[in-house]
Amino acid sequence: MASLWAVLALLALSSAQDSLLNICMDAQHHKSKPGPEGQLYGQCVLWKDNACCTANTSIEAHRDQSYLYGFNWDHCGAMAQRCKRHFIQDTCLYECSPNLGPWIDQTDSSWRRQRILNVPLCREDCEQWWEDCRDASTCKVNWHKGWNWSTGTNQCPRGAMCQKFKYVFPTPADLCEKLWSHSYRYTTERRGGGRCIQMWFDPIEGNPNVAVAQYYARGSAADPPRSPAPLALLALLGSALLGAAPWG
Ligand SMILES: *[C@@H]1O[C@H](CO)[C@@H](O)[C@H](O)[C@H]1NC(C)=O
Numbered sequence: 001m002a003s004l005w006a007v008l009a010l011l012a013l014s015s016a017q018d019s020l021l022n023i024c025m026d027a028q029h030h031k032s033k034p035g036p037e038g039q040l041y042g043q044c045v046l047w048k049d050n051a052c053c054t055a056n057t058s059i060e061a062h063r064d065q066s067y068l069y070g071f072n073w074d075h076c077g078a079m080a081q082r083c084k085r086h087f088i089q090d091t092c093l094y095e096c097s098p099n100l101g102p103w104i105d106q107t108d109s110s111w112r113r114q115r116i117l118n119v120p121l122c123r124e125d126c127e128q129w130w131e132d133c134r135d136a137s138t139c140k141v142n143w144h145k146g147w148n149w150s151t152g153t154n155q156c157p158r159g160a161m162c163q164k165f166k167y168v169f170p171t172p173a174d175l176c177e178k179l180w181s182h183s184y185r186y187t188t189e190r191r192g193g194g195r196c197i198q199m200w201f202d203p204i205e206g207n208p209n210v211a212v213a214q215y216y217a218r219g220s221a222a223d224p225p226r227s228p229a230p231l232a233l234l235a236l237l238g239s240a241l242l243g244a245a246p247w248g
């Protein structure tokens, strides 16, 4: 009997893990399932072999005040392209990646049922973003909430002063974590180590985030992976089978 339970537990565990892999979140512009998208545009092209975004979304991701969210990156004056490219890449990752399953969280907002929470971003991706944007300006720490939308695009709320990013976000972690209310988590993990999500990658070598999602799916969403758990179950299964006299 113990062995049967162990088998069932293993099956349940592995299907729970699989359900976190290769999926699209239930949000405003995402496809219901990932698949090839040969016409992805510009910086989003990295995901063309398997994407949650359409070609239309990938084009719109590059536009100021696009059809996607009407969001204005230039709310405190024009943002330099060197900085803006990181916001475009952030949008591409959010809209296109099928590898964010372990960090999908339910949300009650009016415009989406799911969001991402605490995606462990590679250190280099976050630091380069901060470095390239330190002299750009903004009036808010959390860009999800508190804007004045009366004109159809986000404007600084009354009393919010435009300041350089380096004062609004003193560290790279402040930028990556606070900007989108903890969609990202700053980590000290390095690119290529399989333990953090890359916003940028070389598609010639495949999508490195596939393995990262697999690694974290073995644990649970925001927690460190509990790799001993499957091992303990295997041990249990092994001893149950060995001790299963009736099958002997
Ligand atoms: C994307 O689709 C929307 C809605 O159908 C449309 O308004 C917009 O013009 C399209 N964008 C492009 C670049 O085709």
Ligand SMILES: *[C@@H]1O[C@H](CO)[C@@H](O)[C@H](O)[C@H]1NC(C)=O
Residues within 6 Å of the ligand: 148, 149, 150, 151, 155, 156, 157, 158
């Ligand atoms: C919002 O923006 C409009 C148009 O610029 C302005 O008239 C209004 O006072 C603003 N409201 C707040 C609360 O900042």
